[in-house]
Structures are given as structure tokens and as C-alpha cells.
Amino acid sequence: MGEVVLGARSGTEGHSILPRWRSQARRHRSLSSFGDAGPWSSLAVDADAQLRKTGPVLALPTDVPEDAPPVTRDHADRVRAVFGDGDLAARYGATRFPPRRLNRERRTLGTLLDDLLPGPRLDLACGAGRFGDLLAPGGAVTGLDASGPMLREAAQTGAYGRLVQGDAFRLPFRDGAFAAAICIRLLQHFDAGDRRKVLAELRRTVTGRSVVSFFDAGTLEAWRARGRRSEVRSRRAVPLAEFTADCEAAGFCVVRIARKLGRLTEHVFVLVEPATQAPRP
Secondary structure, three states: OOEEEEOOOOOOOOOOOHHHHHHHHHHHHHHOOOOOOOOHHHHHHHHHHHHHHHOOEEEEEOOOOOOOOOOOOHHHHHHHHHHOOHHHHHHHHHHHOOHHHHHHHHHHHHHHHOOOOOOOEEEEOOOOOOOHHHHHHHOOEEEEEOOHHHHHHHHOOOOOOEEEEOEOOEOOOOOOOEOEEEEOOOHHHOOHHHHHHHHHHHHHHEOOOEEEEEEEOOOHHHHHHHHHHHHOOOOOEEOHHHHHHHHHHOOEEEEEEEEOOOOOOOEEEEEEEEOOOOOOO
């Protein structure tokens, strides 16, 4: 896999590579439409200093073809602008996920993780790294996110073998690179077409089961939020049948689901596995 590695703790992988890293960063700056809003060069300097302290590796993906057309999505750009903010990243966990809420999510996710295969694992849209430690007992964890500030927060957890800044629509990994994966609190930001593209990339890079999540329209929380979301389409709640169709179109079948508080809360975890038949066009 073509990656340039920063901050390696042994050997010469992390030695004297910043000039070459920056030249490749300039070449790939346009490839992540759902990426960090800040300059790549400042990320290189900040991450290198941070990761020497915390251990995980930050890798710049380089195996996306140079001539690949940029992916442009207005809504993805708006999400990027929010989560690429350094101040938000620093306070994200405390403000969005107080202990009771976070523990409830971790417990619910944990009911599905025993069904994942051991081996290399991907935390897609890892954010500040809330779930990396739950994945780590089963294998080395790679965290990927579009936001540099979020990756720096994730590095503080010590749960990740490496952290990659990249685009969920075009994952910078070879086919079948991972045995298992999670993708939590990402897909609700997209319409059906983009959800299916992200799921198809997950299907391409993961050989076994994965856990993904979505916002279920058939819940009290989604019903109460429908008026607000009709004006600001920052999140999309969809019926379970529609999300199941998304998974099937991407080459997955739904094994089972896990809910935090029954039909009260909209955030639902879904265990999926590769379908035996080819995905529908």
C-alpha cells in the first residue's frame, strides 16, 4: 500500500521524510473533498510533533491515482467545514458525548463487536477516537477521518496503530485490506446515493463483517426532529427498509441491529456481512 508514514517509533520510516511528504501532500490536496480544511503542510508539522509523543502513526494516503477526478459534494463540504474546526475537535467528546450518552453507545456497539473477525480493523470516520479501544483487542486498528484536528484527538487515545487522513468515498486501501470495520455516525449526513458509495468502499476493503450506523426515521427522536431537519438538512433519518436496501445495493446483507433505547432514540447500529451474490447495479 502506498503510504508515507510520519512519526514511526523504530527503524528509519519516520526519519527525514517531511519534504517529500509535503510535495506529495500538495499533489493530493484536491483529492479529499470530505477532508481537512487546513493546509497539509501545517498538519504534517503538528501531527509529527504530536505522534512522537502518543505513538500511533499518521499516514498520508498516496495510492489514489494522481489523475483521479476530485469528488465534489456540497453537503460533504459543509460537514467538512464543521468537523475540520480545531476548537470543535478539542471539545467534541465532552460537549456532544457526555459520559452517560457515550457509555450507552459503547455498550450497544459492544453487543455486536464479538461477531467481527479478528485481524486488521478499520475505524472509518473515527473522529476523536471514541471507539478505537473497543476494536483493539481483536487486531491492529487503523483510524481514518477527513479531519486533521479530529485525528490529533484520536491520537491521544493510544488505541490506533495508525491514523489516516482520507476520503470515505475513495478509501486509500487495497481490496480486502481489513478483516472487520466500523463506521459510526457518518452515513446519516448523506443521501442514498452517497451512502451507497461509502458502503461500497467499505465492502471493497473489508473481507468480513462490519458494524455501521444510521438514523432510523421510525423512532420518536427522529419524529421530534423532523421539523428542524426540514430546514437544515445536516442529518437524514431514513426508514430501516431504505437503509437495508442501501446495504444490499453495496453488496452487504443485514445480520442484526442493536438499539440503545428501543424506538426512542434514532441512532441504530447495524451488523452487516458480505452478501453471497453480487450487489445490484
